[in-house]
Amino acid sequence: MQATSLEAYKAMQPKIRTDHQLILSKLCKNKGFTYNEIAQMLGWLNPNKASRRLPELVRLGLVKVKDVRRCMVAQTNCRTYIKL
Secondary structure: OHHHHHHHHHHHHHHHHHHHHHHHHOOOOOOOHHHHHHHHHHOOOOHHHHHHHHHHHHHHOOOOEEEEEOOOOOOOOEEEEEEE
C-alpha cells in the first residue's frame, strides 16, 4: 500500500465505524438497496462513500448481496444489499 493511501486510511478509521452504523440503520432484512440509494437516503453527496463501506460490511458478516436490479438513482443495474 502506498504511503498516501495508508495515511488516508488512518485518517478515515475513526469515521468508518460511524459510517457502518449509518448504513446499517438504512438497510432492511428483506428489501435490498443499491449503494447509490443508500447514499441518497443518508444525504451523502458522494455515493462512493457508501460503495466503499458496503464490501467491508459484507466481510464483517453484517450485510449480504441480495440481487441485481435497476438502481432508482443511477438508472443502471447494480447490486442490492440487505442487513443480516
